[in-house]
Amino acid sequence: xxxxxxxxxxxxxxxxxxxxxxxxxxxxxxxxxxxxxxxxxxxxxxxxxxxxxxxxxxxxxxxxxxxxxxxxxxxxxxxxxxxxxxxxxxxxxxxxxxxxxxxxxxxxxxxxxxxxxxxxxxxxxxxxxxxxxxxxxxxxxxxxxxxxxxxxx
Numbered sequence: 001x002x003x004x005x006x007x008x009x010x011x012x013x014x015x016x017x018x019x020x021x022x023x024x025x026x027x028x029x030x031x032x033x034x035x036x037x038x039x040x041x042x043x044x045x046x047x048x049x050x051x052x053x054x055x056x057x058x059x060x061x062x063x064x065x066x067x068x069x070x071x072x073x074x075x076x077x078x079x080x081x082x083x084x085x086x087x088x089x090x091x092x093x094x095x096x097x098x099x100x101x102x103x104x105x106x107x108x109x110x111x112x113x114x115x116x117x118x119x120x121x122x123x124x125x126x127x128x129x130x131x132x133x134x135x136x137x138x139x140x141x142x143x144x145x146x147x148x149x150x151x152x153x
Contacts, residue, residue: 005077005078006075006076006077006078006142006146007074007075007076007077008074008075008076008139008142009072009073009074010072010073010074010127010128010129010130010131010135011071011072011130012068012071012130013130014069018066018069021062021065021066022062024062025058025059025062028058029055029058032051032054032055033051033055035047035051036048036051067089068088068089070087071087071088071089071130072085072086072087072130073085073086073087073127073128073129073130075118075127075139075143077099077146077147080098080099080100081096081097081098081099082096082097082098082099082102082118082120082147083095083096083097084097084118084125084127095123095125097118097120097121097123097125098120098121099146099147100147101120101121102118102119102120102147103118103119103120104116104117104118104140104143104144104147105117105118105119105140106136106137106140113132113133114133114136114137115127115128115136116128116131116136116139116140127139
């Protein structure tokens with residue numbers, strides 16, 4: 001028993017948007033730049049390149065965060081097909097499974113957290129890298145209602 005058209009999208013939690021992260025970077029850059037200018041005025045110019053390296057490392061970290069702003073995982077059920085999409089940076093993978101054959105499994109990781117796993121016809125797809133244990137469990141219940149098969153391991 002598969003009910004028609006269902007979609008679930010999971011995105012990582014981002015407490016700051018790209019503009020806010022840029023503003024934070026500028027604010028965090030002010031103190032090292034002031035320290036560098038102060039030491040340079042005292043004749044200790046050798047400090048300035050190290051401050052440049054520090055700011056470069058900080059900028060690279062913020063760049064990496066920005067690259068993953070659009071990451072997501074989605075599950076779509078339509079016309080007896082279960083479609084799983086995973087997007088990370090520039091890579092998108094898509095898996096298409098027959099919804100009638102899908103087993104929804106909750107797997108307990110060694111650290112005690114729960115992970116959602118979709119299994120069908122020899123394929124096993126883990127889902128929920130952006131979700132906590134409770135959210136994985138809730139999604140498994142929703143999928144169970146939609147496709148009628150869920151197992152806890």
